[in-house]
Amino acid sequence: MQRPANAPKATRTTDVMNAIRARIASRALAADDRLPSIRSFAATMGVSPSTVVEAYDRLAAEGLIRARPGSGFYVSSAALPPLSLAKDQPQHDRAVDPFWVSRQSLDAASGALKPGCGWLPADWMPTEALRRAFRGLARAEDAVLADYGATRGSLALRRTLMARFADEGLEVSPEQVLLTMSGTQAIDLICRFLLRPGDTVLVDDPCYFNFRALLRAHQVKLVSVPYTPSGPDVASFEAVLDAERPRLYITVSGLHNPTGATMSPQTAHRVLNAAAACDLTIVEDDIFADFEPEPSARLAALDGLNRVIRIGSFSKTLSASLRCGFIAARADWIEQLVDLQVATGFGGPCAVATEIIASVLATGFYRKHVEELRRRLARARRDVGEKLQRIGIEPWLMPRGGFQLWCRLPDGCDSADVARAALADNIVLAPGNVFSTTQSATGFMRFNVAQCRDPKLMPALQRAIGR
Amino acid sequence: MQRPANAPKATRTTDVMNAIRARIASRALAADDRLPSIRSFAATMGVSPSTVVEAYDRLAAEGLIRARPGSGFYVSSAALPPLSLAKDQPQHDRAVDPFWVSRQSLDAASGALKPGCGWLPADWMPTEALRRAFRGLARAEDAVLADYGATRGSLALRRTLMARFADEGLEVSPEQVLLTMSGTQAIDLICRFLLRPGDTVLVDDPCYFNFRALLRAHQVKLVSVPYTPSGPDVASFEAVLDAERPRLYITVSGLHNPTGATMSPQTAHRVLNAAAACDLTIVEDDIFADFEPEPSARLAALDGLNRVIRIGSFSKTLSASLRCGFIAARADWIEQLVDLQVATGFGGPCAVATEIIASVLATGFYRKHVEELRRRLARARRDVGEKLQRIGIEPWLMPRGGFQLWCRLPDGCDSADVARAALADNIVLAPGNVFSTTQSATGFMRFNVAQCRDPKLMPALQRAIGR
Structure with missing residues (x-):
């Protein structure tokens, strides 16, 4: 044509x-x-x-x-x-497993709609600030452009993180912060450090699907706790700690993935007490924190990095093309994680990436960008929530912030079938059971409201759910 | 003041x-x-x-x-x-273990001399081409600046690699190439895929120190084979395969690290035959290939990626600030490595880094840069080799290319003592035993000829060896 x-x-x-x-x-x-x-x-x-x-x-x-x-x-x-070319396109015959959403989203064909993916469209990101930063980088010293970075990563970026932690009352020193190649790789390093095959790890049900994929790679036993609108169900949490003695609990704080829920201060306090009683270490993935309208109770801040390890990245609000994550933890653990990252990656993120991230974060621009994102997302959540309801798809709750809506499909719909059907229309969805250790989320689906603006989407969804 | x-x-x-x-x-x-x-x-x-x-x-x-x-x-x-700040400086009391050289080199104080480090000074790198590429990137599409890349990484860069492999007679398809976060991380992924704790892995003696660190993280049993000027000693290689049945052999081809030696075609052929007889998989780290004056016999090219896995990166000739490695292997293995990289890192290198690397490699500039590097290094090897000889430090062999000189110290010198003494003068050296599984290289040291040009170095070395 x-x-x-x-x-x-x-x-x-x-x-x-x-x-x-x-x-x-x-x-x-x-x-x-x-x-x-x-x-x-x-x-x-x-x-x-x-x-x-x-x-x-x-x-x-x-x-x-x-x-x-x-x-x-x-x-x-x-x-x-x-x-060969087709191999980079989504594979339609792939099993709906914890890799399903990542592979389909990352390798989506051009023109695909991606309500199932876990990030914002590129035109929601601060690309003008990134362009300025790249022009600035073209004038940087030779060493910035060509040398390895320090083993803990850019001191400027670590200090920026420290200042942000201080705002939530979490005082850390630079040797408690390690920059990593990505947020996922931060968790991977921690798992390599703390876990041995056969250990038990606790996650939420539902939880971020890639925790399941990652923990499978570590050959550990997964147990789960039901997630409520105010955090993990505390009675179940205490019971599973008592019965299973997990070594690690991995959770997304702030705006929980996939539910968008927020842990209440009472839940946070009780979770920490239960963890202390069973010597449980907690990984708090803070990746959606910048989307919160005001900070919620945070495990790391309550605990002071005693048994909580804080991780995060800049992929959701700044750029996913600049891979960089971080770990904030006890200094003696960080010292060992540095060795592990040298052994397994010869260091952390691209020094040019950390340079760009630090320079964008150092300006007042980033704060304004995040405020604008919050306003835009509030409108999109309301708007997309209403449209979904009109076709019988019900948000489980309306989150305080972020781009995720965890929704119940009409009775009798299997979300995996719906996702497979939608893929034929070049639409990538996130069916409930990829998030569920107990496979109890057949009737659920996660929507990214920022990726739901195309007018073709709702009619296609309606067809896919057979309405 | x-x-x-x-x-x-x-x-x-x-x-x-x-x-x-x-x-x-x-x-x-x-x-x-x-x-x-x-x-x-x-x-x-x-x-x-x-x-x-x-x-x-x-x-x-x-x-x-x-x-x-x-x-x-x-x-x-x-x-x-x-x-807290001092913690990013080299720690003088650290044990001389396989992490010693990496940590001292990566976190060297400003003004340190680094004859022990494994990369070229920043002003030997193509920084002008990198600056041009960054200016170009400031004009790229939003998606390049802000989105995740595809799970296998930039198709443009994979095609460039395929074209380079084709030049040595190694025909591969795009689904046989995976971009990774670094060359080290490429080996790490392969180890996670192929090895289980307790497996046996074969390395050269001496070998790149970080292979020892990495394999320690995998909790495998290390065995070694003596390295000769024409590759691993073949009789020992066959004997150790027979006795120990290692699962994997990891080696640096082209210009071997640390010796700078080149595997002969006869050795390569016999190594592959022995590997086939014992179902051994070989990881060929091609990181110094671009420094060779003309290509040597390559295991991957002889074998056709049957039991050989080729890995490499761009850190030695293009930039170490743009972290990116690659794996070329059987398509079915790559498919599984893609899942593993998604699970443990949510994908590979920074998309902006691969964009920059692909754009620099696509110009004729890179070829000229590498030719100029080879000429400069040939002069530096000769010049530094003569200066070392004058103070009683003897190159084990004069390599065909690259920046490494593996040298024997005067009788009675312990290279770990010499390295510790030099560190007090802010000089980072690479003592022999960090490269030796059998701890039989006490009297050896690796020098990087491009990092030996400071006139203060030879007198300081002379003091450190007590001459």
Whole structure:
């Protein structure tokens, strides 16, 4: 299908690139074949020769074709068979397991709708501040651009984190903070440090699906506690500690994933007391904290990093393209985690990434950006919540902040079936049981309100739930 | 000590910042104390008020002090005790273990000489190309700046790698390549995938020290094979396979670390045959390949990624500030490694880092940069080798490329003692036994010829070896 000549140039360039890719995929063009001349292909595609030049240059940079000086462009011998490309697209026949949402979301086809994914659309992120920071980085010292960072990561960024912790009454020193390659990798390092195969770990039901995937990789026994609108059910929590003696409890504080619930101060206090009685260590994943309208009771702040380990990252409010997480914990644990991160990764995050993050956080801009995000998300939660209700999908609760709505589907709907059906329409959903250790969330689904704005979505959802 | 009023402004700002830091460190200023007014402190320091304003603003950005509107600046409650900062400096009392060189090198004090470190100085790296790439990135699409990348990482960069593999006769498809957070993390993922605690792993003696650290984290049994100037000693290799049945052999091909030796084609062929007979998997770390004057026999190319896994990174020739590694392996293994990387890190490298790396590699500039590096290093190897010989330190062999010289110290020298003595002079060395599983390299030391150009080094070395 050819676009009108007045389509934007970027779109036309992409069309030309896709046309060449399709010919290689179908083997109409084989390895070492010469590509059509620029002039003739411009006529074929109804675009200007400069558009074809740009498209060929970009395909050459990708390695798909090669320029031979004076002779034109040729299909590279490393060009791809058609099936290989498909492998980066979502695999429809994959089991609906804890990897399902991550793989479908991360490798979504272009144009996919992603109400199931766990992050904001790129145009909600502070991209102008990021652009300024990259221009600034182009003027940085050689060492920033080319050297490894320190083993604990950028001191400037650690100090910024310390200042933020101090705002919630959590006083830490720089040797209590370690920057890591991502928030997930922060938890992974802690698990490697504290757990041995066969240990028991406690999570919420429902909980963030990747905790289940991660803990599977650690070959531990998973037990769970039902999550209520005010945190884990305390009586169950105490009972499971008593019966199972878990080594670790991993939870998302602030705005719980997937429910969006907030732990009450009374629950936090009792959870900490129960943990102390059983020598339980708690990992508090603070990843959604910046979305809260006002800070809620935090385990790390109550406990003072005694048996609580605080982790987080900047992926949800700043950029997911700059991978960086952090761990705040007892200094003697951090010292050992540093060795573990050197052994297993030769250090932490990209020094350029921490430089960019520190520079964006250091300006007043970030605070304003987060305030604006909160306002936008409050509107989106209300708006999307109402639309979902109209088609029979009921929010379990209306969260105080963030982008997650944990919803009950109409009676009789299996969310895994709905998610599979939606994928055929290029829609990535997050069915309830990927979050559930006890597989008791068949009738639930997590929606990301910032990814639900496309008018095609609600009609497609309605079809998928058979309404 | 006060500087003259005509000192550069930046220096005077730093002086003011240091004066405030010193008062906080000595507790002359405690948490929540008000700082001296701008006017009075300008008079105290003999600088202009604008210099004090700038210094206070920068300390506030670091989180050390805070502005209270209309009331002045106050010491932040997160302000640091003096000892905390010292913790990021090398710890002189640390054991000379496999972590010794990494920790000392990564956290070296400013001004340290680092002949023991495993990378090139920042001013040997293609920083101009990196600056151009960062300026280009400031104009990229929002998604590149703010979104997660695909689970296997940038397709453009994987294709560039495929084209490079094709040049050595190794044809791979895109689903056989996975980008990882670092070269070390690539090996770590493979170990998590293939090994269980108690398994046996074979390394060279000597081998890269961090293989020892990494394998310790995996709780496996280490066995080793003596390394000769043409690769592992083949008779010992066959014998240890027969006796110990290791699951994995990890080696650095191309220019072996630490010896700089090159595996001969005959050795490579026999190693692969022995591996096939015992169902041994081999990890070939290709990290120094770009330094070779011409490609040597490569296990992955001979084997075709059947039982060999190729890993590498861009830290040695492009930038260590952009963390990114890769794995090339059987497609079914890569598929499982993708899940493992999602579970333990929620994906791979920073998408912005892979964007920068792909854009620098796509230009002809990178090839010229590497050619220039090879010429510079050839001169440096010759020059540093001669200087070391003059003080009685003998290269074990003169490598074909790269920056490593594995050297024998004069009789009776213990390289750990020499390294400890040098650290007192702010010189980081790499003593032999950190590379040796059998602790048989007491008399050896690895030198990085690109980090040996400071005229203070040879006299200091001479003192340290007692000559």
